[in-house]
Amino acid sequence: MRESWRWFGPSDPVSLDDIQQAGATDIVSALHHLPNGVVWTPEEIAAHQRRIEWDERRQRPRPLRWSVVESIPVHEDIKRGLPSRDAYIAAYAESIRNLGAAGIEIVCYNFMPVLDWTRTQLDWELPDGSRALRFEQAALVAFDGFILQRKGAERTYSPGVWAAGQAWYEGHSEAERARLVRTLIAGLPGAEEGYSLDDFRAALAAYHEIGPAQLRENLVYFLKGVMPAAEAAGVRLAIHPDDPPFPLLGLPRVVSTEADVNHIFQAVPSLHNGLTFCTGSFGVRADNDLPGMVHRLGERIHFVHLRATRRDADGNFYEADHLDGDVDMYHVVANLLKEEQWRRANFRADAEIPMRPDHGHQMLDDLHKQTNPGYSAIGRLRGLAELRGLMYGLRRSLQVDHEG
Ligand code: DNO
DSSP, X not given: OEEEEEOOOTTOSSOHHHHHHHTOOEEEEOOTTSOTTSOOXXXXXXXXXXXXXXXXXXXXXXXXXXXXXXXXXXXXXXXXTOTTHHHHHHHHHHHHHHHHHTTOOEEEEEOXXXXXSOOSEEXXXXXXXXXXXXXXXXXHHIIIIIISOOTTHHHHSOHHHHHHHHHHHHHSOHHHHHHHHHHHHSOOTTOOOOOOHHHHHHHHHTTTTOOHHHHHHHHHHXXXXXHHHHHHHTOEEEEEOOSSSSOBTTBOOOOSSHHHHHHHHHHSOOTTEEEEEEHHHHTTSTTOOHHHHHHHHGGGEEEEEEOEEEEOTTSOEEEEOTTSSSSOHXXXXXXXXXXXXXXXXXXXXXXXXXXXXXXXXXXGGGGGSOOOTTOOHHHHHHHHXXXXXXXXXXXXXXXXXXXX
């Protein structure tokens, strides 16, 4: 697998020099400065590519390649299926063509309405003193039912969960509640939208009439619209699963399980319609068999996020060490290496799948620095080092190393 690393652009506190030292070869990045819905022009793409691949200070190329886009955001009008979606789909297709022409062949995106990834706490202290991201069900219910006061929220939860939400609300101060609101709706790194409470209510209301069947239909419409451009440009689309993989705040979610992915693959059979296999997102559900999913969906896995979560019986989870969560990382990685081996034997040009160490704990020096939640340097460095060791050991023992 190619070792990649997410870079948020010049304002990222983790620099390209740092990434080089982590030993990654591929960069995962996006044109975060452009508003959702606009075309990514050849000029903008080339400028970002140069920013990444040319070392200005040393006046020489960097040993880094921008090979994955994460993400071109999908405009809300496309997710909602509004008449204006056709213009946004045409713009998306144009961006795909321009990326393909620049040699960037993998585009990760998601189809989660309103919110991208969601956590309720960004600094949960672990027993070893490092900090992790966490999702606490009671905090979400406190937000949904008691801060946002969403109509019908109570019906979404069991009485026990509702009571836990109320207890969370009553047990926390105004300042703590305000912090929860910011964590939930101000936008985590890479989420291109942030909301005020009122905007957020309006954004949710827009989905009042949209259930999972409709959202799925809108996703398929989008995919059919962009697929000809992806095929012609040699670009592989890789949908990111829902994070967390269940409906939130009454919003539908349609990329949470293997059955969801199969539906998307069957509706649009092209190999260019593929998946970002995120172990952290799929792994939150005990009913997702991750090694089996890699085995069965492997042909269309174009990009991989490796991280681990630990869940409890109440629907809470936190981000664990990369090799120490609920996910069977050993068998996931083994199956990915076997998939690569299969591709090599079949002369597929995309035999090497880029992976990135996803998220990491805030630890050591990073505890005293301003970092992007989940995206501090040292925690991801630790994750990458552990995963690299796992891959090394597996390659040797499975003899899938194409170098012999
Ligand atoms: C979070 C990321 C997500 C991901 C998008 C893909 O850390 O995995 O923000 O980039 O959902 O569009």
